[in-house]
Each structure stands twice: as structure tokens, then as C-alpha cells.
Amino acid sequence: MKISKFLFISGVLALSLVTLPASAHTVIASADPAENSTVDILPSEISITFAEELISIGDSNSISAIDETGNELTTGKPEVSGAVLSIKLDKSEVTGLIKVIYRAVAADGHVINGDYQFTVSPIIFSETATRTTEGSVSSTGSNNKISIYLIISATLVVGGGLLLFFIWKRQSK
Numbered sequence: 001m002k003i004s005k006f007l008f009i010s011g012v013l014a015l016s017l018v019t020l021p022a023s024a025h026t027v028i029a030s031a032d033p034a035e036n037s038t039v040d041i042l043p044s045e046i047s048i049t050f051a052e053e054l055i056s057i058g059d060s061n062s063i064s065a066i067d068e069t070g071n072e073l074t075t076g077k078p079e080v081s082g083a084v085l086s087i088k089l090d091k092s093e094v095t096g097l098i099k100v101i102y103r104a105v106a107a108d109g110h111v112i113n114g115d116y117q118f119t120v121s122p123i124i125f126s127e128t129a130t131r132t133t134e135g136s137v138s139s140t141g142s143n144n145k146i147s148i149y150l151i152i153s154a155t156l157v158v159g160g161g162l163l164l165f166f167i168w169k170r171q172s173k
Contacts, residue, residue, distance in 0.1 A: 002168075002171050002172070005167075005171070009163075009164060009167065025106065025110050025112065026050045026051045026052040026106040026108075026110070026112060027050070027051050027112075028048055028049070028050060028051075028114070029049045029050060029051045029083070030048075030049045031046075031047070031048045031049070031100075031116065032046065032047045032048075033046070033118040034118065035116040035117070035118065036116070036117065036118065037118045037119070038118070038119045038120075038121050039118060039119070039120055039121075040120075040121065040122055040123045041120065041122070042073070042089060042092055042093075042094055042098070042120050043089060044088065044089060044091075045086055045087065045088050045089060046063055046065055046074075046086060046087055046089060046100055047084055047085070047086035048063065048084070048085045048086070048100075048102055048104070049083055049084050050083045050084075050085070050104060050106065050112070051083070052083060052106055052107055052108070053082055053083050053106070053107040054080050054082070054083060054084075054085060054104050054105060054106060054107065055080070055105050055106070055107050055109075056080040056105075057105065059077075060103075060104075060105045060111075061078050061080055061085055061103060061104050061105060062078055062101075062102065062103045063078050063085060063086070063087040063100065063101070063102045063103075064087075064100070064101050064102075065087075065089060065098055065099070065100050065101075066098070066099045066101070067094045067096060067097075067098055068096040068097050071094075073089050073090050073092060073094065073098065074087045074088065074089055074090070075087075075088050075089065075090050076088050080104075085102065085104050094120060095120045095121060095122060096119065096120060096121075097117055097118075097119055098117065098118055098119070098120060099115060099116075099117050100115060100116050100117070100118070101114075101115040102114055102115065
């Protein structure tokens with residue numbers, strides 16, 4: 001009787017752990033230009049790479065890039081290739097803060113909406129500007145989102161193991 005209860009609880013815990021990754025929503029793995037980065041000229045395209053494949057149904061995916069004055073900088077339709085969503089940008093001499101707004105549909109059907117910013121700032125050739133550029137490092141928050149899922153999963157596994165251990169120990173008395 002004790003063994004069957006232990007196996008039942010183990011099975012329920014195993015099933016709940018198996019479904020955890022499937023219920024997680026995709027996150028941005030990387031973006032080009034990166035979030036909060038500074039580039040010297042406006043790139044010819046923006047691309048966002050997600051942690052899982054995307055699907056394209058009609059106009060379900062979109063990216064727009066807007067400068068500080070509210071002008072749209074994108075041209076054409078967004079393209080989906082696997083986990084990458086990209087769009088071409090107009091040739092422009094624009095500088096300043098650029099806001100990227102995106103909408104993507106993951107392979108599991110979940111819609112991912114979000115935005116981020118980067119700055120276009122021409123390079124000033126001086127010793128001070130060279131030192132500041134060399135010392136700056138940009139990072140995206142997408143690695144933090146993925147690590148949060150890993151921490152939650154590990155906590156559930158360890159907690160479930162401890163729960164099973166204490167149940168087994170209590171029943172063996």
C-alpha cells in the first residue's frame with residue numbers, strides 16, 4: 001500500500017514537471033540592434049530572435065520603429081524565418097532615441113507583444129568619446145527571463161523531491 005501511494009505521488013509530480021516547459025511563453029533571445037544599445041548609424045534592418053519558432057498567419061507579426069518625432073522608419077512587410085522576425089528600415093540620417101514595437105505569434109499560438117529602445121548617435125572622433133565607447137556594455141533582459149524559468153523549475157523539482165521524501169519517511173514509521 002505504501003509503495004502504491006509513493007508511485008502515485010511520484011507520477012503526479014512527474015506529469016506536472018513535464019508540462020511546465022510547454023506552458024511557458026517564448027521570450028526574446030536577442031535583438032539587432034540590441035535593447036538600450038547605441039549605434040552610430042541607423043541599420044538597414046531590425047531583427048528580433050525569439051527563444052522558439054514563430055508562425056506567420058496573415059498580418060499577425062509586426063515590427064515598427066519610430067523616431068523621437070513620431071515618424072515611422074520601417075518599410076515593407078515584416079519577414080518571419082524560424083524564430084527570427086525582421087523588417088527593413090528606410091535609409092535615413094535620423095539620430096536620437098528609436099522605439100521598436102513588436103508583435104509576434106509563437107508556434108504554440110501565444111501572442112508576444114513588447115517594445116524596446118535603442119539610440120542612434122553619430123561617432124564623435126575624440127579621445128573622450130573613444131574611451132566612453134570602449135567602456136560601455138549593453139545587455140538585454142531576455143537572459144534574465146529565461147533564468148527565472150529555470151529557477152522556478154529547479155525550485156519545483158527540489159520542493160517536490162523533499163515533499164516525497166518527507167511523505168515516505170512519515171509513512172515508514
